[in-house]
Amino acid sequence: TNNPSENRQTLQQLLTHLLRALERRDPQQLFAWPVTDRIAPNYSRLISKPMDFETIRRSIQSDLYTSLNAFVADFKLMCENAMTYNQPETIYYKAAKRLLHAGLKLTGPEKLKTLLSALP
Numbered sequence: 001t002n003n004p005s006e007n008r009q010t011l012q013q014l015l016t017h018l019l020r021a022l023e024r025r026d027p028q029q030l031f032a033w034p035v036t037d038r039i040a041p042n043y044s045r046l047i048s049k050p051m052d053f054e055t056i057r058r059s060i061q062s063d064l065y066t067s068l069n070a071f072v073a074d075f076k077l078m079c080e081n082a083m084t085y086n087q088p089e090t091i092y093y094k095a096a097k098r099l100l101h102a103g104l105k106l107t108g109p110e111k112l113k114t115l116l117s118a119l120p
């Protein structure tokens with residue numbers, strides 16, 4: 001519809017659905033909350049824009065994302081941060097790589113067509 005508030009609500013519903021689908025692929029909840037310097041030494045010095053699923057959820061709820069692309073950009077940032085800070089042989093790097101590929105498939109044009117066709 002061309003009703004902005006309806007469109008915003010639909011986008012929020014879509015993003016919340018995608019967020020849940022992505023969170024399911026992080027059963028160990030390694031991406032659920034912000035990484036602290038306590039569990040990852042020097043993290044805040046090395047990673048300039050931290051991102052995690054809880055922060056993404058808050059952004060959806062406060063209408064920070066006005067497009068799917070903005071949501072996907074934060075998701076990719078979250079995965080890329082983990083592949084920057086952690087060495088390739090760590091569980092965090094490997095989990096981030098798997099999550100990134102799963103996420104890009106989920107938000108790719110093919111899958112989105114089916115999702116969008118299911119919307120009201």
Ligand SMILES: COc1ccc(C(=O)NC2CCC2)cc1-c1cc(C(C)=O)n2cccnc12
Nearest residue numbers: 029030031032033034035039040082085086092
């Ligand atoms: C919210 O962040 C976390 C929360 C919990 C855990 C955790 O449960 N780690 C145990 C699984 C093997 C030790 C790890 C992390 C964690 C994420 C990350 C990321 C995402 O880089 N990380 C990097 C180094 C050390 N720990 C972590």
